[in-house]
Amino acid sequence: MELAAGTRDGGIGQGAAASFALHAAAILLLLLLLPRAEPPLPVPDDGLTVEIVPQAAEPLKMPQPVKTPSREQGKPEAARPEAGPTTPVMNNPPAVPMPSPAPIAPPAPKPAEFVTASQFFSDRVLADLRSRGAREALRQLSGAERNLQLCDLEALEQVRRAQPDMQPDMLAPYAMAAEKVSGNSVEVKGGAFRSKRKWYNIRFRCALDVGSGKVASFAFLIGDAIPQAVWQEHDLVADDGPADQ
Numbered sequence: 001m002e003l004a005a006g007t008r009d010g011g012i013g014q015g016a017a018a019s020f021a022l023h024a025a026a027i028l029l030l031l032l033l034l035p036r037a038e039p040p041l042p043v044p045d046d047g048l049t050v051e052i053v054p055q056a057a058e059p060l061k062m063p064q065p066v067k068t069p070s071r072e073q074g075k076p077e078a079a080r081p082e083a084g085p086t087t088p089v090m091n092n093p094p095a096v097p098m099p100s101p102a103p104i105a106p107p108a109p110k111p112a113e114f115v116t117a118s119q120f121f122s123d124r125v126l127a128d129l130r131s132r133g134a135r136e137a138l139r140q141l142s143g144a145e146r147n148l149q150l151c152d153l154e155a156l157e158q159v160r161r162a163q164p165d166m167q168p169d170m171l172a173p174y175a176m177a178a179e180k181v182s183g184n185s186v187e188v189k190g191g192a193f194r195s196k197r198k199w200y201n202i203r204f205r206c207a208l209d210v211g212s213g214k215v216a217s218f219a220f221l222i223g224d225a226i227p228q229a230v231w232q233e234h235d236l237v238a239d240d241g242p243a244d245q
Contacts, residue, residue, distance in 0.1 A: 114205070114219040121157035122150055123214050144181045146213075148173065151186040151206035154215050159193060159202070159222060166195040175234045176201065176226075184208040192226055197238045199226040 126135050134153075138146055152171045159168045170193065173179040177190025186206040192199045201223025209216040226236065 112221055112223075114203075114221045115158075115162065117158055117218040117220070120154060120215040120218060121161065122154040125153060125157060147184060147206075147208055148179065148181050148186055150208065150213075150215065151188075151204070151218070154206060154218055155188075155191070155202065155204050155220060156193065158204075158218060158220055159195075162220075163222065166200075168193045168195045170194040170240075171202070172234075172236065175199075175236060184210055192234070192236060194236070194238075198228075199231060199236045200224065201226060 125131055126138075138149060141149060152173055156168045156171055159166060171191060172193075173188045173191040175190060175192035179191070180187040180189070184207060186204075186208075188202070188204050188206075191202045191204065193202050194200075202220065203223070204218065204220035206215060207217045208214065226234075231237070
């Protein structure tokens with residue numbers, strides 16, 4: 001009986017080994033029959049280079065405030081009255097006195113200035129052939145009177161050159177005030193000269209050279225026209241009589 005049991009145990013062990021081997025062979029055969037997983041195909045390289053360019057950030061826009069429509073805007077178009085010419089409503093405002101314009105002060109008169117002559121013409125005038133009588137008359141005068149007459153001649157020529165529209169033909173150095181002669185200097189403060197039958201004020205200062213007796217310096221100032229109402233008072237005449245007619 002013990003032999004039989006041992007024999008039975010040995011048979012069981014052999015049967016288990018054979019069953020394990022059979023299962024292992026079946027699993028191996030099953031693995032061999034399964035399809036193999038193929039490796040992934042490589043992606044063809046087209047040779048293109050792709051560059052990522054970042055987009056510029058858009059400027060930040062501030063939100064606009066929401067406008068609430070007014071009552072007039074909320075009304076339908078048909079209810080709006082047509083626009084017409086507006087007429088201001090006058091409520092009889094009180095009269096406001098207009099301010100009186102401020103008086104405009106006249107411009108201050110420009111201070112008179114003497115004109116200093118840079119050239120002298122009396123000697124040139126006396127050298128003219130038509131001045132022969134004047135040259136002879138000057139030789140017969142004394143020193144002070146001669147100097148005064150020579151300065152008067154210079155004054156007429158200076159006015160003629162300075163005012164081409166004038167035609168001075170006579171000068172009265174004592175008309176409005178007495179002249180002053182001192183040695184070789186002559187000063188006339190209230191003289192008058194005639195031009196186109198009208199008289200004008202004139203002032204001048206004249207100095208003569210001691211050696212030659214010619215004008216060495218001269219300054220003058222032409223004034224306004226003398227009113228005709230005072231001509232007779234100062235022995236001023238419009239013409240020299242029938243010779244000027």
